[in-house]
Amino acid sequence: MTAGFQGRCWRFGDDLASDQLIPPQHVFEYDPAVLRRHLLAEVRPELPERAKPGDVLVTGRNFANGSHHSHPFLAMKEMGVGLICQTVSRGPFRLAVFVGVPLLVAGPEVIAELNDGDALQVDFAAGRIANETTGREFQVEPLSPFLQDIVAAGGGLNHARALLEAEGSAHAER
Amino acid sequence: MFPSTPATMAEKILARTSGRERVEPGEIVWATPDLVTTPEVSFPAYVARLRQNGIHRFAKPERVVVAIDHEVPVHSKEGAERNRRTRLLARETGVGHLFDGEGITHPLVVERGLVRPLDFVAAADTHTPSLGGVGALGVPFSIELTMILALGRIWVKVPETVRVEITGRCPPGVTARDLVLATMAEVDADLANYRVIEFGGAAVEALTVPERMTLCGLCIDMGAKSAVAEVDERCAAFLAARGVFGVEPVRADPGCRYAAVVTIDASSLTPRVSVPPNPTHVRAVSELADTAIQHAYIGSCASGTLAELTAAADLLNGRTVHPDVQMLVIPATKRIYQQAMETGVLARLSAAGAMIAPPTCGPCFGGLAQLAAGEARISTSTRNDPGRMGSRDAIIYLGSALTVTASAIAGRIADPRDYLPAHTRETAP
Structure with missing residues (x-):
């Protein structure tokens, strides 16, 4: 998984719903370049314009609850941002891995020390979070190496193709 | 051989389908589904996505069930085109079963004898946990079904289990639906999340297999990963009538670990309604x-x-x-x-x-x-x-x-x- 993320902290609270991440009227849109323009636009209108690769979205409990759509994660991957959540349920957790968005789950004591606008340095592979603005550092449990491989491959289907090619299988044809 | 560590129903299923002696809650394993189901509303889109990614064959097509069940009889031009593509792609990919208007996937695969106790079934559709009624673990994977079609296997985080013991007997007018709605009052989303609900007890044994499917299927709506009922002689007889022979009773092992044990007395229940x-x-x-x-x-x-x-x-x-x-x-x-x-x-x-x-x-x-x-x-x-x-x-x-x-x-x-x-x-x- 991409180790070095260096960028701005975009801080959000608890219960950020899937439909708030990308409004449901865009459910038939699958172009990541279009979807990224809608990511969190209703919650933080400046985010789609200003977020840069290496930035990190930091959220409270129950991230991306509700509808089970891959759209917000496609937009995040296109943007090149990472994700640190206090809690995230099975559906969005799996979607983040499947789409290939780097993810850490951190306790409330860590989340409380990450403020909107802080400069962060995050090593997703090692689970290290450095807040350069406050000078504080945190260690959390990284994704298992197994899931990091999927994220590093760029998501589930890229990973599947790589596995099939490695196995010399005729299943994958370019 | 040392006696194996006591396992819940879900742990038994994931151990078997990941080729392991045993599995521990929280660990991640590659499991190989015994059956993979997808309705027509997803199937052509999944095949298109796989082909965009250079993947043109399914790893285990014989285990794949495609069912035209969401729009029957078709009543839109889009649906007609989707069905035409579904029939074509089912033939091209060589799936084991194409059911064209034969019924709704989850009850249908049980009716046709395609599911056995301790099977692991991966589905595109949300309500596959109803297969827990025959002691199988049905888990919805949505878009990740593409990866399963490609590889024939999927990563699974072994879930903890919440045991729901339903004692007593349903009074007249109280049904499996009322039992699952009563369970929802005891098991909230925080307790259910990423866990499997395992049902047992006298009131569950008194249910028919289709009633057990209702009980398990609706557990997805309380936030559980899946649900499963213990397998008894009644289940074995039900399956034998559908061509599935040699089924032995299966229970969780005594001494297995649960995240929580909840007991409900069916005798005290009344009919209830979700609002x-x-x-x-x-x-x-x-x-x-x-x-x-x-x-x-x-x-x-x-x-x-x-x-x-x-x-x-x-x-x-x-x-x-x-x-x-x-x-x-x-x-x-x-x-x-x-x-x-x-x-x-x-x-x-x-x-x-x-x-x-x-x-x-x-x-x-x-x-x-x-x-x-x-x-x-x-x-x-x-x-x-x-x-x-x-x-x-x-x-x-x-x-x-x-x-x-x-x-x-x-x-x-x-x-x-x-x-x-x-x-x-x-x-x-």
């Missing part, structure tokens, strides 16, 4: 008396069984559907439709004023018989989110086939116990 905005908002039917409804629906993968259609016809017992109510009945599979026709159940329901439609998921997700703003329906289907069956300003209540039938007679939400014959009714064998 908006989602199925976990449960009230006693008596609290909703005099709530007017204009629509009543019996069907979906969580209902529409021969026993429920028969029970509805028996409860009507010469009465008719209220003149202000549209009652719709959809047998879950074509075989159930045929059996209900042969036994006269459909004729009795039709004579009472119900409309009968061919097997489909249709109304459950708003694909058929949509509701207008201000209308209310009581339904045996799976979810009642605003907008699920048409207008966001329509109201959906969920209850058992008995509660839906009593309400259809009354024109308002009604307690089925007020309509039961005087003598006590026993659960059908």
Whole structure:
């Protein structure tokens, strides 16, 4: 998984719903370049314009609850941002891995020390979070190496193709 | 051999399908599903996505079931094109089974003898946990089904299990639906999340297999990963009648670890109903008396069984559907439709004023018989989110086939116990 993320902290609270991440009227849109323009636009209108690769979205409990759509994660991957959540349920957790968005789950004591606008340095592979603005550092449990491989491959289907090619299988044809 | 570590039903299933002696909750394993199911609304899109990624073959096509069940009979040009693509792609990819209008996937694969106890089934559709009724672990994977089709396996985080022990016996008028709604009151989303619900106890043993499927299938709506019931002689006999032989009873091992154990006494329960905005908002039917409804629906993968259609016809017992109510009945599979026709159940329901439609998921997700703003329906289907069956300003209540039938007679939400014959009714064998 991409180790070095260096960028701005975009801080959000608890219960950020899937439909708030990308409004449901865009459910038939699958172009990541279009979807990224809608990511969190209703919650933080400046985010789609200003977020840069290496930035990190930091959220409270129950991230991306509700509808089970891959759209917000496609937009995040296109943007090149990472994700640190206090809690995230099975559906969005799996979607983040499947789409290939780097993810850490951190306790409330860590989340409380990450403020909107802080400069962060995050090593997703090692689970290290450095807040350069406050000078504080945190260690959390990284994704298992197994899931990091999927994220590093760029998501589930890229990973599947790589596995099939490695196995010399005729299943994958370019 | 040392005695193996005591395992829950889910741990047994994931150990077997990941080729391991045992698995521990929290660890991640590659598991190989015994069966992979997808409806026509997903299948062509999944194949297209795989091909975009350079993947043109399925790893284990013989284990794949494709079912045309969401829009039957097709009633849109888009649906017609989707079905044409589905039939074509099912042939091209060589899937094991294409069911074309034969019924709703989850009850259908059990009816056709494609699921055994301790199987791991990966599905595109959400309500696959109903396969827990035959002791299988059905897990929904949505878009990740593409990866399963490509590799024949999928990563799974071994879940903890919550044991729900239902003791006693359901009083007359109380059904499997009421048991699962009672379970929702005890197991909230925080307790259910990423966990499997395991059912056991005298009241579960007294349920028929289709009733156990209702019990397990609706657990997804309390936030669980899946649900599974223990396997007994009754389940073995049910499966033998569908060509699945040699089934032995399976229980969780004594001393296995649970995240929580919840005990519910069925004898104390009364009929209950889910109110908006989602199925976990449960009230006693008596609290909703005099709530007017204009629509009543019996069907979906969580209902529409021969026993429920028969029970509805028996409860009507010469009465008719209220003149202000549209009652719709959809047998879950074509075989159930045929059996209900042969036994006269459909004729009795039709004579009472119900409309009968061919097997489909249709109304459950708003694909058929949509509701207008201000209308209310009581339904045996799976979810009642605003907008699920048409207008966001329509109201959906969920209850058992008995509660839906009593309400259809009354024109308002009604307690089925007020309509039961005087003598006590026993659960059908």
